Amino acid sequence: MRERSFFQSGVFGPPQHRRLGIFLAVAFCVPVIAPRCPALGQSASTESERIQYDDTTHTFRMDGAGVSYVFGVNQNGELQSLYWGKRLRPADPMPPARADGGTSAFDLPVNATPQEFAGWGGGLVVVPNLKITFPDGNRDLVLHYVSHTIQNNTLTITLKDISRDVAVDLTYKMDEETDILARSARIENRTQLPFTIEDVFAATWNLGPSNDYQLRYLTGRWAGEWNLQQTALHPGKVVLESRRGSTGDEVNPWFAIERSSQPDQDVGDVWFGALGWSGSWQINVETDWQNRVRITGGNTPFDFSYVLAPGQSLETPRFYGGYSNTGIGGASRLLHRFELDSIVPGAPHRRLRPVLYNSWEATGFDVNEAGQEALAEKAASIGVERFVMDDGWFGERKDDHAGLGDWYVNPQKFPQGLKPLIDKVHSLGMDFGLWVEPEMVNPNSDLYRKHPDWVLNFADRPRTEGRHQLVLNLARDDVRAYVYGFLDKLLSENDISFLKWDYNRNWSEPGWPAAPVEKQKEVYVKYVHNLYSILADLREKHQHVEIESCSGGGARVDLGILRLTDEAWPSDNTDPFDRLGIQDGFTYAYAPGVMMAWVTDSPSGMNGRSTSLVYRFLSSMQGGLGIGANLNKWTTEDFAAAKRLVGEYKAVRTTVQDGALYRLISPVGESEYSVTESVARDGHQAAIFAFLHSSQKGQPYPQLYLRGLDPNAVYSLHAHEGKLADGAVQRASGDYWMHHGVSISLRGDFQAAFFTLEREEAQ
Incomplete structure (x- = not known):
């Protein structure tokens, strides 16, 4: 020193x-x-x-x-x-x-x-x-x-x-x-x-x-x-x-x-x-x-x-x-x-994001052992690696009006607890994850009835609800102890590998009546410090558990929470076309390797837009791939296509999640096109995802001038989804791909293509 x-x-x-x-x-x-x-x-x-x-x-x-x-x-x-x-x-x-x-x-x-x-x-x-x-x-x-x-x-x-x-x-x-x-x-x-x-x-x-x-x-x-x-x-x-x-x-x-x-x-x-x-x-x-x-x-x-x-x-x-x-x-x-x-946790040797299935859009709050096991079997059949049961498994949670704060397994839905479901998921070769929202409480809950003073509030003033819930005052040491205690118990008693940690409203009435008047505004700092300490202590004791930061979409993504969570949820909007712009913006500040992206149903619940399964997968394959669709409604053809696409994703997962991202064409504004290229750290592979909103007046798709390649190396081009243009070269130098470019054929509405370049090793 x-x-x-x-x-x-x-x-x-x-x-x-x-x-x-x-x-x-x-x-x-x-x-x-x-x-x-x-x-x-x-x-x-x-x-x-x-x-x-x-x-x-x-x-x-x-x-x-x-x-x-x-x-x-x-x-x-x-x-x-x-x-x-x-x-x-x-x-x-x-x-x-x-x-x-x-x-x-x-x-x-x-x-x-x-x-x-x-x-x-x-x-x-x-x-x-x-x-x-x-x-x-x-x-x-x-x-x-x-x-x-x-x-x-x-x-x-x-x-x-x-x-x-x-x-x-x-x-x-x-x-x-x-x-x-x-x-x-x-x-x-x-x-x-x-x-x-x-x-x-x-x-x-x-x-x-x-x-x-x-x-x-x-x-x-x-x-x-x-x-x-x-x-x-x-x-x-x-x-x-x-x-x-x-x-x-x-x-x-x-x-x-x-x-x-x-x-x-x-x-x-x-x-x-x-x-x-x-x-x-x-x-x-x-x-x-x-x-x-x-x-x-x-x-x-x-x-x-x-x-x-x-x-x-x-x-x-x-x-x-x-x-x-x-x-x-x-x-x-x-x-x-x-x-x-x-x-991020585990850096620089963090685990890549596994392919995930989440049950929310299939079941909503109506979860039970048999229904979740059936979804797990379907998810495993397409190569999913992590099965996550979402909201509805705890307390008297039948909808979003009740149950938050009462973190015990609902005995009607799961008479033998979570173990039979977890064992089933493990037998299918997947790890098990669970949705939680630890910082919130419904007024209709045993916890609130017992401890109404535990929420952020100003004495003798209204308590504004958002999504029928209030915010627990995590700055209080007794609240901090309660939240850590039930999460520790949940993880100690069940073989859980993943928590989807949700946070579905902002603060209102940020009071702390129990603290001395001159110290009540410290709630803004002490709340976050206690949140961080809970996450840190859980990770220290349960080192196999990974955590996602989710907040009504991307409302709590920053370099503080990412020190203690492995991935982030960018948006509740899973419309695959909207997601191109959302994901483009996200990656200016945060890595594709922490960005979760789900394949959900068509037509999309957000816009009523219909898109092909391939288009939806390719949109989501630009980050951490998740699947949230209702598999109970899929056809045999859907399962076959999904299995193929999951396999294609796994072959480029390291490149997409850990590689260098180049935005070849941005989807923002009035652009009809979106193209991203990810180049592996060692340069052996590049993965290119191209999207077309709508063809206009017979205009061909733009030539794609790649970036980040070794100009002297030779690369072979492989089209996985979509077509190359007629007569397209399929083997050339990095210089060629960066300066002559790649010609692909996309026509129609909401079309997508995916291809890779593989570097040939010198003989």
């Missing part, structure tokens, strides 16, 4: 001089880290190469294989951003940090200087990272650099207020494979009295001046999630936020900023980021008068406060950021690799 301390060395002098920002340069008592750096494009191999500190310029530099992140301590003691972008060469100079002056008396240097983490004080008017009210009414907080340590590839910097003993530890850690940087802050009260945190954001990302930045973000609603929005940035502020108690589907905690609007997905400079937090959140994108951009993210300040007693601390969520010089496509591929190799 290496540590430097400005306060210990007297750099800033007495407090009154620190406030004026008088900088006295002195030498430090520890050796300078050797300025060694790997060649451009190579992975940094040692800690000292990845993180450097220059004693002379007081500058920090973090280098990855393709990215450099540089900031320094300026003459005022502030942490000032200097550079974030494509990897710099070892000899490239980096001027020391120097606080910027404003253009007039209205523009104080504290606002003109791009800071890494700023307290609300000293005239700050941009979004602060931290705002505190002290017991004496003071709200001024000016944070200066104190010291830093470098250990285990992590840089930790300590800031402190100029007079009060408030310390902030900032952590920076860059992923070795993707150069994605994880940042967070820990606020500690070292004073003698409690104080109240009113705003707390994890980190700020700064981009230099440019007049052609384009912001991308994802919006949605139930059954219409994951819509990619794009807008030019101009001076002012864009606020992305959820006040719902959870992540929310109206906007996701992800952003990407591109310098200029490129017509090609794989060209251009893109900076992107995502919050690892599953509660209420906010990301502010501020553009100043010099067209510099400042992105600050963390807990939303709305209805928020957190009291820190002396000696206590609060840690923010992680705010992840990355850079790509290969466009928005390259940015999403970096995020996918990071999520699969560093975020």
